[in-house]
Amino acid sequence: MEFFEQFAVPNPTPTIYLSMVAIGLTLIAVLAGISYFKKWGYLWREWLTTVDHKRIGIMYLISALLMLFRGGVDALMMRAQTSRAGNELLSSAEYNEIFTTHGVVMIFFMAMAFITALMNFVVPLQIGARDVAYPRLNALSFWLYFMGAMLFNLSFVIGGSPSSGWTSYFPLAGNELSPHIGTNYYMIALQIAGLGTLITGINFIVTIFKMRAPGMKLMKMPLFTWTALITNLLITFAFPVLTVALAMGTMDRLFGTHFFTMDNGGMAMLWANFFWVWGHPEVYILVLPAFGIYSEVISTFSGRNLYGYTSMVVSIVVISTLAFLVWVHHFFTMGQGAFVNSIFSITTMAIAIPTGVKIFNWLFTMWRGKIRLTVPMLYSVGFIPIFTIGGVTGVMLGIASADYQYHNTMFLVAHFHLVIIPGVVFAMLAGMTYWWPKMFGFMLNEKIGKWAFWNIAIGTCLAFFPMFIAGLDGQARRMYTYSEEAGFGIWNLLSFFGGLGLAMGFILIVFNVYYSARYATRDIGDDPWDARTLEWATRTPVPEYNFAVQPVVDSREPYWDAKHEGKTLFKDKISDIHMPNNSGMPFIMCVFFFIFGFGLVFSLWSLVIVSSVGIAVCLFLRSFEQDDGRHIHAEDVQETERKMGGDDR
Amino acid sequence: MNIDHSKPLEYSTETNDMNIVGFWVFIGAEIALFATLFGAYFILEGRTGGGPSAGHLFVISTLMIQTFVLLTSSFTIGLAVNAMRLGRKGATIGLFLITLILGLGFVGVEIYEFYEYVHEGLNLQTSAFSAALFTLLGTHGAHVSFGLFWGVAIIIQLVKRGFTPATANKTFIFSLYWHFLDVVWIFIFSFVYLKGMM
Numbered sequence: 001m002e003f004f005e006q007f008a009v010p011n012p013t014p015t016i017y018l019s020m021v022a023i024g025l026t027l028i029a030v031l032a033g034i035s036y037f038k039k040w041g042y043l044w045r046e047w048l049t050t051v052d053h054k055r056i057g058i059m060y061l062i063s064a065l066l067m068l069f070r071g072g073v074d075a076l077m078m079r080a081q082t083s084r085a086g087n088e089l090l091s092s093a094e095y096n097e098i099f100t101t102h103g104v105v106m107i108f109f110m111a112m113a114f115i116t117a118l119m120n121f122v123v124p125l126q127i128g129a130r131d132v133a134y135p136r137l138n139a140l141s142f143w144l145y146f147m148g149a150m151l152f153n154l155s156f157v158i159g160g161s162p163s164s165g166w167t168s169y170f171p172l173a174g175n176e177l178s179p180h181i182g183t184n185y186y187m188i189a190l191q192i193a194g195l196g197t198l199i200t201g202i203n204f205i206v207t208i209f210k211m212r213a214p215g216m217k218l219m220k221m222p223l224f225t226w227t228a229l230i231t232n233l234l235i236t237f238a239f240p241v242l243t244v245a246l247a248m249g250t251m252d253r254l255f256g257t258h259f260f261t262m263d264n265g266g267m268a269m270l271w272a273n274f275f276w277v278w279g280h281p282e283v284y285i286l287v288l289p290a291f292g293i294y295s296e297v298i299s300t301f302s303g304r305n306l307y308g309y310t311s312m313v314v315s316i317v318v319i320s321t322l323a324f325l326v327w328v329h330h331f332f333t334m335g336q337g338a339f340v341n342s343i344f345s346i347t348t349m350a351i352a353i354p355t356g357v358k359i360f361n362w363l364f365t366m367w368r369g370k371i372r373l374t375v376p377m378l379y380s381v382g383f384i385p386i387f388t389i390g391g392v393t394g395v396m397l398g399i400a401s402a403d404y405q406y407h408n409t410m411f412l413v414a415h416f417h418l419v420i421i422p423g424v425v426f427a428m429l430a431g432m433t434y435w436w437p438k439m440f441g442f443m444l445n446e447k448i449g450k451w452a453f454w455n456i457a458i459g460t461c462l463a464f465f466p467m468f469i470a471g472l473d474g475q476a477r478r479m480y481t482y483s484e485e486a487g488f489g490i491w492n493l494l495s496f497f498g499g500l501g502l503a504m505g506f507i508l509i510v511f512n513v514y515y516s517a518r519y520a521t522r523d524i525g526d527d528p529w530d531a532r533t534l535e536w537a538t539r540t541p542v543p544e545y546n547f548a549v550q551p552v553v554d555s556r557e558p559y560w561d562a563k564h565e566g567k568t569l570f571k572d573k574i575s576d577i578h579m580p581n582n583s584g585m586p587f588i589m590c591v592f593f594f595i596f597g598f599g600l601v602f603s604l605w606s607l608v609i610v611s612s613v614g615i616a617v618c619l620f621l622r623s624f625e626q627d628d629g630r631h632i633h634a635e636d637v638q639e640t641e642r643k644m645g646g647d648d649r
Numbered sequence: 650m651n652i653d654h655s656k657p658l659e660y661s662t663e664t665n666d667m668n669i670v671g672f673w674v675f676i677g678a679e680i681a682l683f684a685t686l687f688g689a690y691f692i693l694e695g696r697t698g699g700g701p702s703a704g705h706l707f708v709i710s711t712l713m714i715q716t717f718v719l720l721t722s723s724f725t726i727g728l729a730v731n732a733m734r735l736g737r738k739g740a741t742i743g744l745f746l747i748t749l750i751l752g753l754g755f756v757g758v759e760i761y762e763f764y765e766y767v768h769e770g771l772n773l774q775t776s777a778f779s780a781a782l783f784t785l786l787g788t789h790g791a792h793v794s795f796g797l798f799w800g801v802a803i804i805i806q807l808v809k810r811g812f813t814p815a816t817a818n819k820t821f822i823f824s825l826y827w828h829f830l831d832v833v834w835i836f837i838f839s840f841v842y843l844k845g846m847m
């Protein structure tokens with residue numbers, strides 16, 4: 001029995017027991033459903049073994065939406081707990097766990113997955129490629145991410161969640177102050193998912209550098225592809241820092257080393273520095289692709305080419321460089337002294353300049369355009385004012401001396417949510433709605449989409465604006481309760497209502513997917529939005545080979561020019577197309593990674609050894625495998641094209 | 650598969666070309682990884698927490714053996730790639746094997762060195778300095794050890810399949826990896842050992 005005791009949750013409550021039952025039942029229902037409908041073969045052949053960037057993108061999208069749900073429920077529980085003074089809905093221990101998992105899930109498993117979903121689906125299409133550079137590694141990336149996410153979510157019911165904040169600062173996260181295994185989950189699940197992200201980074205850099213359609217010079221790339229390139233460069237240089245920090249944290253916790261401890265020379269501040277050397281670039285890893293999406297959407301629905309393309313590219317590059325030079329602003333109050341703080345204060349404020357350039361470029365793109373207020377455009381237009389408020393308060397926080405007043409108050413919480421929700425979440429929802437027809441062959445309902453938008457936009461403002469005031473009045477973040485006399489009650493109650501608005505918006509989005517899948521017309525043509533870039537030049541939904549003939553490009557908006565200036569994109573005849581073979585190896589290898597991670601969390605060394613051998617065997621088999629892919633014959637391509645479009649090229 | 654005969658075999662197909670570019674990007678990520686480990690070491694170097702310090706531990710003889718062995722192995726893998734370009738299979742495989750044997754020697758000496766450190770009273774848990782030192786050296790050593798297994802897999806493929814675009818590509822990429830580990834060692838040699846002994 002002793003063996004099983006280590007898997008028990010430390011502070012079990014009825015909610016957790018109910019969740020266990022719910023998870024168990026859902027799992028049984030899913031497995032039974034797949035068996036009943038005899039879908040195991042389909043699932044294995046078409047999804048678990050796929051190396052197609054479009055399907056991997058869709059799997060990322062589904063995972064991201066699931067994680068948005070999980071993180072959103074965490075958020076609602078926090079808002080409900082703090083909605084009135086002295087509330088006893090959650091205990092302090094539960095509250096700590098919930099704000100930790102909310103942050104981790106939203107950043108690592110929702111936002112990262114969402115941008116990876118859209119990059120996966122869109123980038124190869126935008127550059128006229130048939131797939132990414134390394135399709136097999138792409139599948140590996142996804143399954144590493146997926147297993148990391150599952151491992152992290154498992155902590156809720158097996159062994160207990162981490163509770164030292166999403167930043168997991170030491171010494172709080174060390175063995176002495178967090179003796180429970182929760183933080184092990186944090187260290188190891190993020191390590192596994194982070195490995196997947198790093199591989200994605202390398203994969204997309206090579207894809208974008210080496211696989212662009214003939215004629216697409218770097219300065220002719222669509223802006224989303226530009227932002228994807230820079231984001232992946234940031235990933236490649238920032239994630240190794242996280243890898244090292246997490247490895248050191250793991251060693252401190254599992255092997256008793258003294259990197260971040262308070263004795264034997266350990267230095268807790270080293271963790272904070274490493275974490276934010278990765279963490280600040282991470283903010284731009286998330287927000288740059290979002291900027292790319294806004295650039296595409298705003299230009300499409302204003303019926304104009306993007307204003308200031310070159311300055312857009314330059315500002316992305318400048319932002320990505322500054323991203324590595326601002327990390328200390330996350331802990332101005334932690335004793336660097338005035339000189340160091342001043343330098344980081346200036347670099348921080350400097351980021352507002354290239355960001356401002358982008359905001360004005362979007363406004364000038366819309367100026368005198370024929371604006372169509374579709375759902376993606378609504379998110380983009382809504383983004384500009386809300387993000388600007390979030391950004392300006394960021395500059396306030398960046399003033400080191402003033403930061404002593406706001407640091408770790410609700411003012412900060414309001415700031416970063418008002419940056420990251422319009423900056424990332426709005427963009428992801430805009431991008432999802434925009435590219436949805438390419439993914440699934442039908443459009444999401446505009447009317448329900450608009451209702452969802454207004455719920456989300458108003459919900460965001462209502463949830464986070466009051467926090468500015470509560471923060472300035474002195475409410476610290478991560479505080480699970482407060483007294484009546486503190487006077488924070490009204491602001492927190494308003495926040496709770498805003499949270500409900502966001503939840504309503506999410507429900508409407510899910511309903512929209514169901515409703516549109518059921519009722520929307522499939523007869524939408526290849527270009528339902530009257531768009532400008534290459535991804536719209538292929539069929540809807542996109543066939544597995546993407547383009548029957550490789551497009552040839554000579555401008556920034558090749559598809560628009562093809563439509564309006566009569567340029568030809570597809571000059572060659574259809575010939576045999578070379579495609580990579582599916583493989584079960586990435587999935588199987590990542591199952592071993594999952595077992596490996598689980599073993600490490602609980603220090604079950606036999607599991608660790610067995611799964612390490614499994615991983616090594618997979619690597620070895622892969623090394624000896626000879627797989628030159630397969631060909632789709634020209635006649636089959638012609639047949640598919642005829643069925644989908646009518647004209648045979 | 651289109652083979653471009655005007656290029657060396659390891660660059661001769663599109664996939665080969667992309668694999669090499671991708672590996673360079675990977676090395677970029679590895680540089681970030683080792684830079685972080687070096688950063689941690691420099692910060693924690695003096696924080697010995699009552700345990701032995703760098704000056705007390707480092708010995709010139711094992712250091713010179715390790716350096717000599719590893720630098721030679723980098724030279725031999727360079728020769729192996731050269732032999733591959735000349736189409737000499739036997740020489741390539743022989744030089745590759747010598748590289749791996751030298752690598753094995755390096756790992757052996759490193760393990761001996763760690764054993765000595767533990768005897769001097771420095772283990773992983775002793776201090777922040779010991780943790781940073783073992784992690785930096787250990788990560789490099791683990792890379793070399795991984796390279797040994799990887800190299801064996803490539804040699805078997807060279808023996809079985811001869812020079813094909815795929816095997817030539819793997820051999821070349823392995824040589825990039827091996828040279829990179831050598832460069833890292835030169836930094837360890839200069840900024841860990843020499844600095845520590847001064």
